[in-house]
Amino acid sequence: MLSTEQIIDAMSEQGLRITDQRKTLARLFGEHSGYLSAKDVYDFMCKKYSGLSFDTVYRNLRVMQELGVLEQVVFEDGMKFKASCSEEHHHHHMICLQCQKTYPIHFCPVNFTDAPEQFQVVTHKFEVFGYCKDCQRSTSDVDPHKAATKADGRR
Amino acid sequence: MLSTEQIIDAMSEQGLRITDQRKTLARLFGEHSGYLSAKDVYDFMCKKYSGLSFDTVYRNLRVMQELGVLEQVVFEDGMKFKASCSEEHHHHHMICLQCQKTYPIHFCPVNFTDAPEQFQVVTHKFEVFGYCKDCQRSTSDVDPHKAATKADGRR
DNA sequence: ATTGTTGCAAAGTTTTTGCAGAAAG
């Protein structure tokens, strides 16, 4: 995963201005390996910058995503961000439902999958969700869709 | 995939009233195997029901999803719906980027994946995107993220 | 008749845009 310095350097190289706010953003993502929603980021940043506006957070997240230092992933409960993986080879992720940290999976299922009826494969998504060793739960507590399905909690 | 009749029967059994609008919805999903956004559904329904309101479409989609006749999936460009699969055993999907139709994959990668560091697996997602035999494209036309990434088309 | 469904209006979310002042390089 990209470090704080790598994030700042990449932004700087692209001609982006390194504001204090962006340094803090870089540090947040450089030191926190889990996924964060725009709101998570906003809440965190607000502690340091009282007059912070939501739209600046959005703009910076988008800029950083377009620049490639952040990865943007859509989950059932919304868009989330984390620092880009620095691993250069193709891999997938195990994602902790509790802390949102990711662990690499180097096995890729796409070649094991026999495409039916001349299906022309373009891309694929493979993600495993669960609890990492720091967030273990007893089986009885586990709701398979707790963090994965938006519709839950309603009804 | 559930047929129009199966959808209507399931709704009827649950005590839902079978209105003309819901019959049309059932037919739409029973006959169309691809994913549809709420807006797609609304646009389709508007052709037949001029005074249709968006919220009724939303309500019906949610009711049908909660009832289990529709599957709701979050894509990068938003929530989409299709009739539930009638296959009872676990499977994944190949999804056409053009017509959004799905084809079953019976191979499941989750057991091939060695969970690192005592990761307690709860659920997983595996989807293959590409073009089905009816929507073949020459390789040069293919943009791997065209339909899979919201951020594209911007910049 | 009873109970669920619809359209309307309105509000809640999340994300985006224009603009003028402020700050980085």
Added chain:
DNA sequence: CTTTCTGCAAAAACTTTGCAACAAT
């Protein structure tokens, strides 16, 4: 000093809710 960034305000896009009229059973 030039160009980019920020906060503000406002809007756009998407989704949900309350309510009274209406329709299915």
